[in-house]
Structure formats: structure tokens, C-alpha cells
Amino acid sequence: MNTQAQRLKKRHRISAAFKCFCLSVTCLAIAILGVLILEVTVLGLPWLNIDFLTRFPSRFPEKAGILAGLAGTLWLVSLTAAIAIPIGVLAAVYLEEYAKPGRVSTFITINIANLAGVPSIVYGIIGLAIFVRFLGLDRSVLAGAMTMSLLILPVIIIASREAIKAVPSSLRQVAFALGATRWQVTRDHVLPQAMPGILTGVILALSRAIGETAPLIMIGALTYIAFVPEGPMDEFTALPIQIYNWTSRPQEAFHELASAGIIVLLLVLLIMNATAVWIRYRGNKNRFR
């Protein structure tokens, strides 16, 4: 019986050590985020001022600014939203409300799941070959937005389908019973109910588009741009491209500029995510149950 007690003690020790290990590893993961944010802030905050936000890139770090990148990102994300949101949401509507379950719908579903896992740089290759070269859009914002749209479409479709699926079928039945057509049911009942979920997914997808770098480099957005794009066919640069450009230079001052750029980028993402959380919160308040 004594050995049994000793064994129990040992088992407890192992168990406690394991729990301790899992806890410390989790703390470590959180600490990494802390270190990352601290580093970026310490390096970049001194450079962050109005001048930085209103200047164009320059060979001299003290004269460089992020305006071209910021403007390019705004152009890019607006065009991407204009292209990807309608296509993505309507594709989700088709798959959830119109398509009969069967081979076609299963095939499209699997296809979308796989597209979501394709590396972003492959989308860049496709953008380069099709939009830049084949369609002759060159290095325009439009080419960038179309490439980004392909990249985030799977995300938007998957999120929108989840949101549409969450609408109770009793709501549809009530509307159908009143003699509505499918489109009337979708437009007046399903989409309004699913809207908070769709918007949340859309915003998260757009934040991904804002942060993506590789596809933009592929389509050739890494050029010296000292102007704000004025139309969809203009050349452009974007926030992450500017950051990449500065990070890849050896001088310490450019690294500090990159940190300042990262702070701007993360703030843009923070605002978008806060909006998503706010919409989700608002949407949960008035919902058909």
C-alpha cells in the first residue's frame, strides 16, 4: 500500500509538471506577441508623425513617408471590395439557397475549400499571367484588386455560407408560405438576417487583402511610386510593399521607418477588426430566433 501511495505521488507530480508545461508554453506564445508589438512600437513610434503620413517615399529616411502606400492600399481595398463582395456573397447565396445538393454543389464546395489553401504567391503568379500580361492591365490598381479578389473570394464565400446557414429555416418557410419567390425570400429575409455574419466575414477577408504582400510583388507593385493613384489604371504601391521595401534595406533608419509603417498597417487592421466585432455585437441584438 505504501508503494501505491508513492506511485500516486509520482503520478501527481507528472500531472502537475505537464500542466505547468502547457501553461508556460501558452504564456510563451502570448509573450511573443508582446515582444513583437513592443519592438515595433519602440523602433517606429518616434518616426510616426503627420509628415510621415503625408510624404512620399524617398532615398533619405528622414524625408520618407507612407502616403503613396496608404493611398494605394485604400484604392486597392476599395476596388477589391467592389469586385469580391458581390461575387462572393452571391456565390454563397447560390450555393445555400439555390443549388440542389448534389454532385455540382459538392464539387464547387470542395473546390472552394482547396482554393482557400492555395498559397497567396500562386495567386500572384496567376495575376501576373492573366491580369497583367494577358488582359494587358499592366501594374495597375485594377490588376492588383482583381488578383486580391481571387485570393479572398474563398474566404468570403465560406464565411457568407456559414452566416446564411445560421438563418433558421422556419423564417424561410414563413415567407414561402406567404407566396414569395425564392429571390424575394432571399432578398427580404435571409440576407438581412445573415448580414452581420456576412459583413464580419467580409471585413476579415478584406483585412487579409490589406496585409498580403507576395501577390502584389508578383504583379510588380514594387516600384518607386511618388504619387497617389487617381484612377484604377494607375500604377500603385501599398502599405505592405512599402514595409517590405524598407525592411529589405540594410540601414537601421529604414528598419525604423518600416516599424512606423507597420504601426500604420496594424492600426488600419485594428480599426477594421474592431468594426467587425462591433457589427457582430450589434447583429446579435436583433435577430430572428
Added chain:
Amino acid sequence: MTQPSEILLQANAVSIAYGEQLAVKAVTLPVYQHRITSIIGPSGCGKSTLLRSFNRMNDFIDHVSLTGEISFNDQNIYAPDADPVAVRLNIGMVFQKPNPFPKTIYENVAWAPKINGLKDNMDDRVEQALKQAALWDEVKDRLHDSALNLSGGQQQRLCIARALAMNPLVLLMDEPCSALDPVSTARIEDLLFELKEKLTIVIVTHNMQQAARVSDFTAFMENGVLIEYGPTETLFTNPENERTEEYVTGRFG
């Protein structure tokens, strides 16, 4: 039927709350050695909560608090220095739905001895436990099949065998037959009579006939309160409390 016996397990003024809500209210209940004690009562009366407190399975539910004490062999299992793992080694449990591990039949029974470092004579241990649970003959040729291929009744007896492998002193059973068909139920009830020679059983059931058939003592609970406790025969034929009488005669619940 009820010869004198020692009290092995005893709840003393036990109250259990989920957050603010009291689920068990100041229950005092003795459990006699080598006897079957059944706890009956309508759904939500706190009988399962009380049962789970006998081997500290409530520890895993958030915001559960317990006052009073539960003594096992004259030691409070809720004492600050009490070890819930040691408690559960002595007080086993069988659940409402059969929950075999997704492993083989053999591995299911051998699991508890293995984690306790008992490696020798494992085959004997497994055979012994399966025999005690009256399952040996049905599975002896397929010990290394997955336990999930057994029927519901067989799975439940496997769970009993699994609990018996470490020779606990008490077996707690939480409506062990509620998910089973009448034939499987009868087999498990037969099994209980054999098992009480070896250990002490507390069984929660909402089936009054079952309580009347198998148990030596019965406790009737309602709204978290222990209304009446006594020898099963007395409680069913001559209850003292009006509520008990209404319940056992089927006038409500």
C-alpha cells in the same frame, strides 16, 4: 433482508450549489457496506449531483461549490488534503450512457491498472474484471476488438468491468440502465446482486420498480431535499412522508 452492517460512506449535511442555485440542500445520507442504496426522485431533484459528489466528479463542473462533508472510512473526502484521484481509485463510477474508450475491450479494462503501474498478471486482472461484470463469456474470443463494436448493454457491462479492475470499495451508478433495453437492464440488475458481495453500491434511478427490485435502502429526493430514507421495503410499502407516498404510488412525477 437488512442485517446490521457498517456505514462505509456518509453524506453529512451536504449542500451543493451551481453558482447561486442550490441543487442539493443539507442532505444527510448513510451508505451501508455491502448493501445497495438507491436514490430516487423526479428529474432535476439533485440525485445525480449528490451521487457525483461521492467521488468528487463535480470538481470538473465550473462554479460548483459544496458545503458539509462526505466521509469515507471516517475520512472527509472534501478535506483540503484529500486527493480526488485517490478517492476515485476507491470509489468507482458507471455513467448514464455507456462510455467505453475508443480502444479495444482488453485495453479498456486494463487501462486503470496500467496507469497505476500494475503491469504483472494483467491478463488475469482483465479476465477477473470481465467475469465479475458477467461479460467474459461473450467477449473472451475477441478481447482485442474495438469496444465500440459491442452492443449498448455489453458496453455498459464493459464500463462496469473497467471500473472493477482496480477493486474499488464502492461503485456509484448513475442511471446505468436508462439507455438500455429491458433484457440488458435485467442482466445488469442480476449483476448488481452478485457485485454487492464484493463491494458497496449506490445507484441513482428514476425507475421506481428498479429501485424496489435491487436495493436494500432507498432515499427519496425532491427539489434537492432528502424527503425520506429507509429500508427499501418500508419506503415503498409504508412511507412516512406524504410526498414519498405520492411519488412511489405514481401519483406524480
Added chain:
Amino acid sequence: MSQTAPEIRLTRARSRPLEKVLRWLFFACAAISVLTTLAVVGVLSVETFYFFQQVPASDFLFGTRWTPLLEPKSYGILPLLFGTTLIVIGAAIVALPVGLACAIYLSEYAGNRTRDLVKPILEILAGIPTIVYGFFAITFVTPSLRTLIPSTEVFNAASAGIVVGIMVLPMVASLCDDALRAVPNALRDGAYSLGATSFEVTARIVVPASLSGIFAAFVLAISRAIGETMAVTLAAGATPNLTLNPLESIQTMTAYIVQVSLGDTPAGTLSYQTLFAVGAVLFAMTLVLNLIANAIMNRYRDVYE
């Protein structure tokens, strides 16, 4: 005077052209995803086909030198595959154990309040753009490594691998957490009631029962690490190097693709086509891994439902 019943028509009053047009419009939107796949496969295979007309497939797959932009030109992809492999190994060493341990902590130990705190932090980590991780590699991880091991080169696989690991960690943690939480509590109850400690319940019951989900998470993480571009471009270097030494400068498939696109390579040239050949290998590898992961996940979803 008897009332005549109003005429009731159950046939369609009008053909509802709008409904039909909309249905086709929505179908077209859904079909764009299929077209995208066709475009990816089509573009990659056509250009790769032209590439193989000039470079034998065996040279490409088994050659040990990758110098398509320098003389003498050589098109053996093995150095790039080795580079990618090094990054994947580094990322796996960081992300798989840490991610699983995080998931175990969240699913088996943490209370609801801790979960509500840690989950959003992991989501933030997952939402940080890859370029930021690349910056982190260059300005923090590489200098730290070079302090610890002075022989480390300025551009090295280890730093990039570690950072890619940090990058995929939230995904591993979140998918493993899902897999662990899919294990029914009845199994945990059964194990605890036998007098098991929390470690025994976790390591011997819960983790084995969710092994396929955990495995799928690992496969997806590896697929992500293979496709990761910015951190490896910035931190791992641009020297196709047939080495397994993580402290040396290497080049991954993704970093090579970026390198070509940064230079102004004219369409139709052989160097331009290398981009698609490497892209095709990259796409094929990630596709196979994603298919495997999805197949595993679909199977384990069936187990507990």
C-alpha cells in the same frame, strides 16, 4: 342572385424572368471559383509544358544546381526543395509542439475566463500580416540567433523557420483545440472516475481520441509553411543551396518566385517560365497536403456524430 366564385388560377401568372436571370447570375458567381481553379491549373501547366520542352524533366527534378538567372544556367530544383524543407522543419519544430500544448492548455485546463482571454490573442497573432513577421525575423530573431550562435549567417534558414513557425502556431493551436474539444466529455468522465490524473486523461484518452484532427492540423500547418513567402524572402536569403545546415543562407521555392518577379524578366523567356515550373511544384505540393488534411478531417468528424 347567386355569387359567382372569383376565378382561381393555379398556373403561373407570368414566367418571372427576373427569377431565372438571377439564378443564372448567382450560378455564374459560384462558377468563378471553378474558373479560378481552371486558370491556376491551366496557366501553370501550359507554361510548365513550354519549360519542359527546353529543360528535361529529369534535370529539373533531380538536378542539384539551381542557377537559372546566372551563367552557366542550370535548372535542378533540388536546392530550392531543400531550402523549403529546412523552413518546414524549423516551422514544425516550433509550431507543432507549442501549438498542441497551447491547445491542450486551452481545452483541458483553462477556465472559461482564461479561454476568453487567450483565444482573441491567438486570433490577433493569426491576423498579423506575414510581412510583419518577416520584419520581426530580420530585426529580432536573426540578431538574437547571431548573439547565441555567432557562426550564423546574416540570412539563414533557422530564423525564417522559427518565424514561419510562430506564424502558423495560432492555426495549429486553434485546429487542435477544435479536435480536442470534439472529444465527448463522457470519455473524460470515464477516465477520471477510474482515478486518473489530468495528465493521464489528456495524454492517454483525449489526445489519442483526437489524433486524426491533430494530425490534420499538422498537415495543414506544413502546407502553410511551404507556401509562406515574405518571411523567407526577407530572412532566409536568396542563395539556392543544397544544404541541411539551418544557419546558412538558402532559397525557398517561394523566395525564388519573388526574386524572378522583382527583376524585369520578359515573358516567354526560359527564366520567365521557371517561375511557373516552380509555381507548379509549389501548387502541387500544397494541394496534395490540403487534400490529405481535408480527407482526415472529414473522417474524424464522422466519428463522434
